[in-house]
């Protein structure tokens with residue numbers, strides 16, 4: 001695992017909000033093309049971590065670099081699925097999904113093709129002309145996912161993206177995510193509360209502690225082939241291991 | 250969307266409330282038996298007189314209305330043209346506001362009427378009207394624009410930042426659409442206040458035409474019928490403009506959810 005090329009370098013990273021220490025001297029690498037899951041207790045700083053990694057929030061100490069330089073959205077192709085619903089209310093579903101391509105200056109024809117493809121994938125085609133105030137919470141979440149997928153990013157951050165989805169939609173999109181990842185091998189940082197989901201999707205799971213947050217343990221899952229079988233003994237064993245780690249939060 | 254039946258009901262109840270107000274006024278005026286409280290028939294007569302013969306100087310009612318409308322629109326348009334860009338600029342560069350608020354904020358609290366002497370010595374003719382109306386309309390428009398910029402959802406900004414959006418894109422495609430509904434509300438409030446300033450403005454404009462002027466003329470003669478006609482016309486035109494505004498807003502801001510708390 002360690003001979004893989006490092007994509008993101010997290011060095012001595014700390015984030016304080018006033019006197020509240022949220023991230024406490026974290027040190028790790030995220031590898032190129034890796035599917036990384038982050039699990040941790042609620043309020044431990046997972047969202048904060050995503051925001052700091054992308055430099056949407058400044059860090060207090062330390063540094064995060066992408067291929068040894070500070071992250072630059074104009075240069076690096078990044079997508080972020082936010083935990084909170086983040087549809088732009090004045091744009092229809094279609095226009096919300098296309099916004100990344102619009103900013104990056106893709107030709108109209110390609111935008112049309114890509115958007116309709118990704119709307120199909122997320123099951124939103126029927127609702128493409130709806131404004132966000134007329135769709136359900138789960139659909140809004142899917143708009144966020146579609147918007148992030150459509151730019152085919154090199155780095156994809158997903159902050160509890162499937163919380164509002166029913167099991168079948170969730171499976172469907174999880175599988176699409178894995179297929180997309182297998183095809184493009186982008187770097188994925190995936191935050192979740194759902195341990196089974198973490199074991200099902202990722203190559204490596206970072207289990208975080210309570211605030212001040214450090215990494216409690218790394219769990220490797222990369223040796224399991226996709227699509228994974230949740231009844232497979234090895235799968236069950238890893239899930240139990242992670243659950244045990246989490247029990248002592 | 251309201252049902253057709255609901256719409257008819259609301260029209261009916263609105264007409265009913267007007268009728269109730271009219272009945273109360275009639276009873277009151279019948280009880281008082283005073284020229285200060287003319288009956289509805291007398292008010293109507295004054296109205297017809299103003300339309301057919303005109304006022305004491307022979308100026309017709311519609312000339313008055315037209316003159317006031319033009320003044321209102323001039324002052325209101327000036328308030329929009331200055332208030333919206335200035336509000337946007339100060340919202341986007343908060344330091345601009347922080348460093349000038351000691352001069353801006355106090356002006357906001359000086360009522361337009363207090364500006365009358367100043368307007369008389371500084372300005373002449375049409376600009377006096379426009380200035381006083383501008384004073385009334387400017388601050389609601391400016392302040393709501395300024396505040397709405399600071400309330401743009403940072404998450405929406407982050408959405409496009411992550412895709413590499415430049416500052417100009419963020420302003421055009423996130424800030425502007427976010428603040429437009431608030432600006433529209435500010436404009437609606439500003440237009441209301443513009444109307445409220447019309448009498449003050451026409452006190453000093455010099456010309457004998459305008460709805461405010463009409464009221465002042467008949468105030469000197471203590472003829473309440475015509476005064477009430479003038480008051481009602483200001484109210485009704487303000488109401489119609491407000492309704493038009495609301496209809497346009499509902500059209501443009503289709504994406505907004507309507508909030509109802511019952």
Ligand SMILES: Nc1ncnc2c1ncn2[C@@H]1O[C@H](COP(=O)(O)OP(=O)(O)OP(=O)(O)O)[C@@H](O)[C@H]1O
Nearest residue numbers: 017020022040041042043044045046047048049083
């Ligand atoms: N802007 C802020 N100012 C002050 N404190 C903050 C701010 N943002 C987050 N925090 C604090 O940082 C901590 C971590 O918050 P964060 O949202 O990162 O948690 P999380 O791990 O994403 O939780 P969840 O799983 O519930 O989404 C919390 O204790 C929160 O109160």
Ligand SMILES: [Mg+2]
Nearest residue numbers: 046047083159
């Ligand atoms: Mg979170």
